[in-house]
Structures are given as structure tokens and as C-alpha cells.
Amino acid sequence: MERVDVKVSFSCNNRCRFCVQGDKRERFKDRSTAEAKKLLREARRRADAIVFTGGEPSVRPDFLELVAEARKLGYRLIQLQTNGQMLAYRAFARGCREAGVTEVSPALHGHVPALHDFLTGRPGSFGFTLRGIENARAEGLPVVTNTVVTKPNRRHLAAIARLLADRGVSQMQFAFVHPVGTAALNFASIVPRMELMRDELFRAFDVAGAAGIRSMSEAVPLCILRGREAYAAEWIIPDAAVFDAEGTIDDYRAFRLGEGKAKGPPCRRCLLDPVCEGPWREYPERFGWSEFHARRDASAREVLARAGRTSRRGA
Numbered sequence: 484m485e486r487v488d489v490k491v492s493f494s495c496n497n498r499c500r501f502c503v504q505g506d507k508r509e510r511f512k513d514r515s516t517a518e519a520k521k522l523l524r525e526a527r528r529r530a531d532a533i534v535f536t537g538g539e540p541s542v543r544p545d546f547l548e549l550v551a552e553a554r555k556l557g558y559r560l561i562q563l564q565t566n567g568q569m570l571a572y573r574a575f576a577r578g579c580r581e582a583g584v585t586e587v588s589p590a591l592h593g594h595v596p597a598l599h600d601f602l603t604g605r606p607g608s609f610g611f612t613l614r615g616i617e618n619a620r621a622e623g624l625p626v627v628t629n630t631v632v633t634k635p636n637r638r639h640l641a642a643i644a645r646l647l648a649d650r651g652v653s654q655m656q657f658a659f660v661h662p663v664g665t666a667a668l669n670f671a672s673i674v675p676r677m678e679l680m681r682d683e684l685f686r687a688f689d690v691a692g693a694a695g696i697r698s699m700s701e702a703v704p705l706c707i708l709r710g711r712e713a714y715a716a717e718w719i720i721p722d723a724a725v726f727d728a729e730g731t732i733d734d735y736r737a738f739r740l741g742e743g744k745a746k747g748p749p750c751r752r753c754l755l756d757p758v759c760e761g762p763w764r765e766y767p768e769r770f771g772w773s774e775f776h777a778r779r780d781a782s783a784r785e786v787l788a789r790a791g792r793t794s795r796r797g798a
């Protein structure tokens with residue numbers, strides 16, 4: 484395994500309309516410090532790179548203690564996946580760096596307060612998250628952002644990219660909303676049509692590219708990304724084990740492909756089927772497969788060649 488993702492708790496200071504964790508914060512109590520440290524030791528046997536995730540790990544009073552423990556255990560990479568708000572406190576951002584955090588991954592979902600705060604369910608969160616990004620940068624921490632692509636923000640991805648580029652982030656990712664948990668409850672108001680967000684996603688890639696910043700998308704199939712296939716995060720997502728509330732997912736990639744994503748009728752004729760993960764399964768279950776088109780064009784063959792794979796469909 485290249486990485487372990489450890490969900491240390493499910494408490495959170497946001498109420499995101501697209502939260503994949505749903506009601507876990509009500510169903511599972513936060514792990515104690517001792518339990519969390521035990522988990523860090525177990526996880527270290529599998530990898531030397533760790534992502535602290537949740538919930539919102541940074542709201543734990545013992546968060547910096549857990550990071551220090553991770554460093555003591557010899558983790559080489561320690562990433563904080565966060566909504567970014569605690570980092571708005573400069574002392575906390577400094578504490579993260581000093582304790583051993585090597586990279587932060589804050590989430591920005593809007594280009595203006597009204598949009599971001601609407602999506603997070605927390606008034607004022609936009610300002611906190613932006614300040615958090617600035618503080619992390621000021622502490623010299625690489626900032627790898629995540630933006631969940633939803634119906635309310637799908638027309639503003641380029642503006643979000645511009646804002647992030649101005650703040651000098653290291654990398655930005657645009658993750659298509661996963662319609663589970665709270666996102667499933669809010670499906671009609673939250674999940675956009677992929678065809679309608681594609682052009683704006685490409686504009687966001689262009690904004691990042693013009694600033695010399697790497698950008699990528701997640702959970703957007705290669706037929707939607709036609710011409711921008713290299714931007715799919717799935718090419719580089721490390722193999723990971725996930726320590727979740729109900730147990731450990733030993734191979735998250737296998738889990739994602741087996742239970743998370745889906746393939747449909749167009750995929751059966753598609754040259755890119757062996758290298759494309761397809762959409763989250765809830766998407767075609769609701770919208771069908773009409774937006775997805777089998778790739779049999781010359782550029783699909785080039786994508787395959789670059790991936791070093793041979794299509795089972797006779798490429």
C-alpha cells in the first residue's frame with residue numbers, strides 16, 4: 484500500500500450539502516486519543532504516508548498530538564484533509580507544520596462567500612477557508628485543494644480556479660460530487676449533469692494551466708474528459724487502505740471500482756474501458772447512460788498507448 488487514509492473522527496464544524504459521510508457524526512462517537520494512536524500504529528504497518536481525514540480532523544483538541552505521534556512513528560508524508568477553517572488561526576497552521584504535517588488539502592467550493600457558505604452550510608466559512616489557505620502557504624506547506632463540483636457551483640469553476648491560483652496553491656482538484664450520504668438526500672439540487680459542467684471544468688483547467696499550476700478532476704469519466712484525459716486524477720491516485728468507522732477497507736481502489744463506480748452499455752464498446760473507472764454508480768442510476776459515449780477514435784488509442792495498456796476491445 485502506498486498510503487493510509489485514517490478517519491480519526493466524524494465531528495465537523497461544517498454542514499455540507501454534499502457531505503458523503505451523511506449522519507456518521509451522529510452514529511459514531513469520536514475515537515479517543517488512545518484509540519486514535521492505536522490506529523496510527525496499526526496503519527503504519529501498511530504504509531509510510533498518511534492522510535488525516537474524517538469528518539474534520541482539525542477540530543479534535545488532540546489533533547496536533549496525533550500528528551506528532553504520526554511523525555514519531557516514521558510517517559514520511561502527513562497530509563491534513565480539511566475544510567481549511569482551523570488553519571485560519573495562524574498559530575494552528577504553525578502548530579501543524581511544527582508537529583509534522585507535510586501537506587494540507589483544504590476544500591474551497593465557491594468563488595464568493597454566498598456560494599461557498601451555501602454549500603458548506605456555515606456562514607463565514609469562505610473567509611476562514613481562504614485565510615486558512617493563505618496561512619498554510621505562509622507556513623511553507625504545500626496546498627493541494629479540493630473543490631466538490633455541484634449544481635450550484637458548476638458555472639463558477641474557472642472563477643474558483645482563479646482565486647486559488649492567486650493564492651499560489653500547489654495543485655487543485657475538482658471532484659465530481661459523489662451522490663451518497665447527504666449528497667444523495669439532496670440529489671436534485673446538488674448533482675449537476677456532467678455534459679453541462681464539462682466546458683466550465685475545462686476553463687478551470689486552463690486557468691490553472693496559465694498560472695503554471697497542476698489541476699485535475701476526479702470521478703469524471705474519460706469520454707466526458709475527451710481531449711483532456713490526462714487531467715483525470717485516477718491516473719495518479721495512490722493505492723490506499725482506508726481506516727473507516729466500521730472497519731478497514733484494505734484496498735480502496737478495488738472497493739471504489741467494485742462498489743463505488745459503474746460501467747454501462749457504452750463502456751462495452753469503448754476502447755478506454757480498461758483504463759476508465761466510469762462514473763459513481765448513483766449517477767447513471769438516476770440519469771442513465773446517454774451522456775457517455777464509447778471512445779473508438781484515434782485519440783482514444785493514443786490515450787491507451789500513453790497508459791501503456793492494450794484495450795481488450797481490439798485497439
Ligand code: SF4
Pocket residue numbers: 704705706707746747749750751753754755756759760761762775776777778
Ligand atoms: S464509455 Fe464508459 S468506459 Fe468509455 S470513457 Fe465513457 S465511461 Fe469510460
